[in-house]
Amino acid sequence: MRFTTKSPFLSSRTSMLSLALHIVVPLLLIGLVIAFQINQLEEGRALHIERSRMNAQDIGSTLASSIGGSFQNIDLTLLAASDHVRDWYVLKNKKPGEVLASLQELQSRVPSLALLRSTDANGNLVFAVEGDQVEKINVADRNYFQQLKKNPNAGMVISEPVIGRITKKWVLICARRFNLSNGEFGGIVYASVLLDGVADRLAGGKIRLNGDDVILLRDDQQNVVVRFVNGKQDLSIMGQKISSPNLDEFDRSRSELGFYVARSVIDQVQRSYYYQRIAGRPLNLVVGISIKKALIEWQEESRKAWSMAGALISVIIFSAYLVYRSKLRQLHAIEELQNTQIALEKSNLELARLSTTDSLTGLANRRKFDEVSAHEWLRAQRKQEPLTVAMVDVDFFKIYNDLYGHQAGDQCLKLVAKTLSAGLRDGSDFVARYGGEEFIILLPGQHAEGAYDVLDRLRRDIAEMKLAHSGSKFLSVITFSVGFAVMVPQPGKTLIELIEQADQNLYMAKRKGKNQVYGIGEGGQVLSSYVDPLDQTYGV
Numbered sequence: 380m381r382f383t384t385k386s387p388f389l390s391s392r393t394s395m396l397s398l399a400l401h402i403v404v405p406l407l408l409i410g411l412v413i414a415f416q417i418n419q420l421e422e423g424r425a426l427h428i429e430r431s432r433m434n435a436q437d438i439g440s441t442l443a444s445s446i447g448g449s450f451q452n453i454d455l456t457l458l459a460a461s462d463h464v465r466d467w468y469v470l471k472n473k474k475p476g477e478v479l480a481s482l483q484e485l486q487s488r489v490p491s492l493a494l495l496r497s498t499d500a501n502g503n504l505v506f507a508v509e510g511d512q513v514e515k516i517n518v519a520d521r522n523y524f525q526q527l528k529k530n531p532n533a534g535m536v537i538s539e540p541v542i543g544r545i546t547k548k549w550v551l552i553c554a555r556r557f558n559l560s561n562g563e564f565g566g567i568v569y570a571s572v573l574l575d576g577v578a579d580r581l582a583g584g585k586i587r588l589n590g591d592d593v594i595l596l597r598d599d600q601q602n603v604v605v606r607f608v609n610g611k612q613d614l615s616i617m618g619q620k621i622s623s624p625n626l627d628e629f630d631r632s633r634s635e636l637g638f639y640v641a642r643s644v645i646d647q648v649q650r651s652y653y654y655q656r657i658a659g660r661p662l663n664l665v666v667g668i669s670i671k672k673a674l675i676e677w678q679e680e681s682r683k684a685w686s687m688a689g690a691l692i693s694v695i696i697f698s699a700y701l702v703y704r705s706k707l708r709q710l711h712a713i714e715e716l717q718n719t720q721i722a723l724e725k726s727n728l729e730l731a732r733l734s735t736t737d738s739l740t741g742l743a744n745r746r747k748f749d750e751v752s753a754h755e756w757l758r759a760q761r762k763q764e765p766l767t768v769a770m771v772d773v774d775f776f777k778i779y780n781d782l783y784g785h786q787a788g789d790q791c792l793k794l795v796a797k798t799l800s801a802g803l804r805d806g807s808d809f810v811a812r813y814g815g816e817e818f819i820i821l822l823p824g825q826h827a828e829g830a831y832d833v834l835d836r837l838r839r840d841i842a843e844m845k846l847a848h849s850g851s852k853f854l855s856v857i858t859f860s861v862g863f864a865v866m867v868p869q870p871g872k873t874l875i876e877l878i879e880q881a882d883q884n885l886y887m888a889k890r891k892g893k894n895q896v897y898g899i900g901e902g903g904q905v906l907s908s909y910v911d912p913l914d915q916t917y918g919v
């Protein structure tokens with residue numbers, strides 16, 4: 380059986396593959412969208428962190444130069460003050476009142492300066508701009524005094540952050556020494572730099588800082604000089620030592636500047652930090668820009684980007700669903716079409732079979748016989764082999780019908796057909812219903828004697844079925860007569876002649892008494908069976 384449609388197995392495998400592709404491709408697309416999105420956002424995040432680093436650097440370098448400039452200013456002020464004190468103390472060309480007035484004038488020029496004073500070589504206070512309790516104060520025990528006394532070449536010395544005894548505020552003491560005319564230590568000039576408000580002045584003006592951004596000024600001993608965070612100065616850790624792995628690394632390496640990203644050891648906020656030394660001073664500055672704040676914009680961008688990606692993914696899923704659904708419908712339609720085609724071909728085959736089959740007996744019909752006999756004739760002709768055609772006709776069948784009814788007649792014909800089929804060789808012999816109660820047999824390759832034997836066996840087979848026929852003269856059973864003819868096809872001879880010969884021989888069998896085989900062999904010899912009508916073998 381050959382079908383023009385594809386095999387259902389192959390088609391279902393192809394369909395499954397195609398459906399799987401309709402799922403895999405959208406998944407791949409979604410994966411690509413997500414991967415692209417993550418990549419873009421990672422790049423965006425890195426960019427914002429880089430911006431915060433640059434921001435920290437901008438603020439830090441501006442602040443560092445501003446702080447450096449302020450201390451330079453203080454240094455020059457102290458230098459000028461020490462000159463005035465020396466004028467009075469060493470050169471004796473100035474009166475104390477004049478010196479004090481000069482010191483007052485110098486202090487007023489620098490707003491962050493307070494308590495500009497001078498001492499003698501023993502640390503006793505000589506001049507004080509504020510002037511109270513001058514005679515009682517001695518600073519000989521202070522670190523800055525001892526440093527300056529020991530070192531004639533020391534420039535301006537800056538103390539660690541301390542709470543001023545008089546101001547009660549956090550200050551740095553900046554001090555300078557002055558020498559006697561013989562070069563020996565003559566005393567110091569010093570002033571307090573008020574730390575309270577310094578950061579506000581530094582940060583509040585030109586520099587824009589967000590809440591979590593931080594400014595930290597430390598001295599060389601890691602003491603906090605200034606910490607500015609959340610928009611104000613943080614006095615809680617003033618004077619405390621602050622260190623972290625990154626700061627320690629900078630302190631150790633003596634680097635002038637550097638960057639790092641870290642979580643603060645003080646408030647745990649993650650920041651981009653910029654570190655820079657204040658040129659020529661024992662101070663270093665750290666500016667930290669909060670990463671969380673720096674990423675707010677990025678987070679907003681992320682949200683927008685993800686919602687767009689979500690929309691895109693939804694479109695992909697929806698389109699994929701539509702395509703998948705239509706593909707599924709298409710496949711169902713194809714499957715239905717294939718099933719219809721298969722059914723159609725099956726019914727065509729059945730029709731073809733029916734058109735060549737006798738509906739009563741199930742044997743081949745006359746049309747099929749015409750087809751097969753023509754084929755066998757040609758083959759016998761080609762091979763020069765004998766071909767036997769035999770006509771079989773049920774005896775007294777009209778009487779049988781009359782006696783037993785038409786239905787019983789049909790059953791009788793079925794039995795005859797079955798007996799004939801069963802008694803013939805499959806594959807080579809062929810039997811068909813020729814019409815009415817007549818059957819026709821082809822025996823290819825059989826010579827007359829062989830054909831006779833086969834046919835007479837069939838005749839006996841049906842008689843031995845002992846199907847009652849009270850109208851038969853042959854002891855009341857169904858019998859049939861057979862006329863046959865054998866021919867090796869020769870030029871000038873036809874199949875029709877062979878069939879006609881067989882028909883004539885059937886006539887002879889009937890005429891000679893029925894229930895017999897009558898045939899003429901290739902050599903013209905008559906082959907006939909005779910049955911004694913009184914033979915009890917065929918009785919019921």
Ligand SMILES: Nc1nc2c(ncn2[C@@H]2O[C@H](COP(=O)(O)OP(=O)(O)OP(=O)(O)O)[C@@H](O)[C@H]2O)c(=O)[nH]1
Nearest residue numbers: 772773774775776777778780785788789815816889
């Ligand atoms: N039940 C039945 N009867 C059929 C069928 N085809 C033909 N017949 C009958 O077969 C009978 C044949 O009758 P006849 O040709 O006179 O032959 P016969 O009665 O068998 O006489 P002989 O052949 O001389 O023995 C007719 O009565 C037909 O109606 C069929 O398919 N079924």
